[in-house]
Amino acid sequence: MPGVPEEWWRRAVVYQIYPRSFADAGGDGVGDLPGIRARLRHLADLGVDAVWISPWYPSPMKDAGYDVSDYRSIEPVFGTLADAEALIADAHDLGLRVLLDIVPNHTSDQHPWFRAALSTGPGSPERARYLFRDGRGPAGEEPPNDWVSQFGGPAWTRITEEDGRPGQWYLHLYTPEQPDLDWQHPEVREEFEDILRFWFDRGVDGFRIDVAHGLAKADGLPDRGDAPWPLPPGDEGEAASEADLHPHWDRAAVHDIYRSWRAVADSYADRRVFVAEAWVSRPGRLARYVRPDELHTAFNFDFLNTPWRAGLLRSTIDRTIGALDAVGAPATWVLANHDVVREVSRLARPQPESVGRVWLEDLLPLPADLCLGQRRARAAALLLLALPGGAYIYQGQELGLPEVEDLPDDARQDPVWEQTGRARRGRDGCRVPIPWSGERPPYGFSPAGATAPPWLPQPDGWEPHTVATQAADPDSMLALFRAALTVRRAHPALGDGSLRWLEAPDGALAFARDPGFACAVNLSAAPLPRPAGEVLLSSGPLGADGGIPPDTAVWLAT
Structure with missing residues (x-):
């Protein structure tokens, strides 16, 4: 697209669409492609650069579409291939790139x-x-x-x-309805390279790779035994030998697959890109996925997993940038997705001393202050968007949606719920359809007069979270995201690049980005003196003296 830098992914902000829960144009309670098309203007006005659409392929839906029965078509509940092609065209007309999910570790048992x-x-x-x-x-x-x-x-x-x-x-590393493929088989490799070309030829700009760290398995499929996962802190690079690695996570053989995929992407004049969902616990190992001849970007889940503590966040940021700089790749920051508790609800809880809590069953026993969670989420959003590299926003994050923690048991659809004997509540609470307008469910998610309820029940009291309400409120989370993305697009310091840490007291982070930008975040209980500069944006009200209150972030022109 004209005016878009060739390496657009190095600074892009990408919005994740979970199709079932974004917008229902057909009135059956399930989101669909016509619904997405009708709401693309919201994303263009938000200021994102691209959309990532979670699986839209035909599927028995045993795992919400991550059990694919046909990789070259569209799930009829969502629409048709013609709908998909029209959506891609509409997005491009609005200046939005389109990334799809690809699920290469396993197929549906109905494939x-x-x-x-x-x-x-x-x-x-x-x-x-x-x-x-x-x-x-x-x-x-x-x-x-x-x-x-x-x-x-x-x-x-x-x-x-x-x-x-x-x-x-x-x-099947996931449900019994998701049999794992053997990636040593040449037909498997040839098939997926052809699938990539099928969608690239239809204008798709890239793919998010599901379970990118899981395709290769150890020869002979040995017992796991006590092999740790995730790997404990230690050497950031190669393990001593393949025998020291987990038998089915983050194996060295996976990288040859991605070199082949990169060659496919690079064969297109308008370069196509990949982002890896690679749940590896060391930045040095994550960097191996984004070496110059492999994938372009990889989600930084260490950042998502880091508690709201200044020292831990600074360490995560430093380790990530250092490891990725070594291979010439940008960082890709993320705070939320369709698999973890929404950040408002995570940040509403007391913050642990080490690894963060992202699963609902770990959070429910803890007291929650959702007002605190909102303040922290606003500050975290400015931190996310100020860091060097790209960022991903999960639908509803721009509205400050909390996790729906009290879904009725009979409404839960995540396979985790039943497969663990109802010991784990699963991920449905972050997948509840988002609210667009109105005072009661379905909050504009489905068209007026629709009789089918949303596929997951929306809570009462979500009217303040709707797009319509927040669009009219200059102090809303939506207004904050729109303002931040406007500044990010216009300011030459933001996006790809580097940072310099500035002096800050314990419990606070401050850094500069050249030319002429600084970000300060107060994560502590003490007011933080504001660094010198003109305030561009703040996540909340500043003190009468210009100081930064707790759980507040500020952007400055310096």
């Missing part, structure tokens, strides 16, 4: 490949695309190894063969 694998015998070419193995024990009655599902329970399911006999087992 034609897996259905063919079930209908053929052990050793067949169809089974070779997946990780089928004979069981252990005298009659093969035990799983092939001790791996466990990320959603709870064993990572293996035994099938019944066509003749009715108990048969082989297949690997």
